[in-house]
Amino acid sequence: MPNAIITLTTDYGTNDHLVGTLKGVILKINPDVTIVDITHNITPFDLLDAALAIGSAYFYFPPKTIHVVVVDPGVGTERRPLLVSAQNQYFVAPDNGVLSVVYEREAESLVVRHANVEHYYLQPVSKTFHGRDIFAPVASWLSKGWQTPSMGDEISDYKRFS
Secondary structure (H helix, E strand, O other), X not given: OOOOEEEEEEOOOOOOOHHHHHHHHHHXXXXXXXXXXXXXXXXXXXXXXXXXXXXXXXXXXXXXXXXXEEOOOOOOOOOOEEEEEEOOEXXXXXXXXXXXXXXXXXXXXXXXXXXXXXXXXXXXXXXXXXXXXXXXXXXXXXXXXXXXXXXXXXXOOOOOOO
């Protein structure tokens, strides 16, 4: 995608290397992408806080923007990574309900995929840094024009807030 934009929303804070590492992974795959920080100050593991932040911001971005949301109390578990398309925007996030506001608002245009094609992951995948090893590289490959069907199987049993 020419002029690709990737946004980042995390609970990492900004006092260490984590955000910089995400950006490095993204830029190593696609040095031409523009990275926009929405926030890195989500309350740690607060899925509702993150859902409201991304839900308040995404629709102000140009079409085909890719939004990475990494607030993940289940990192290292069997929780699935997702690639979601909705209203000509893309979202890469864990399957933990963090995209519930997007799901509710964009139900008519929603396509949710399990981002299970490990070819797009940074190897080896650690148990503690899926933002670096899964979410950032999937977003970056998507920003280079890879098509979403090649990146995972469509699913309907994704997690949402009740």
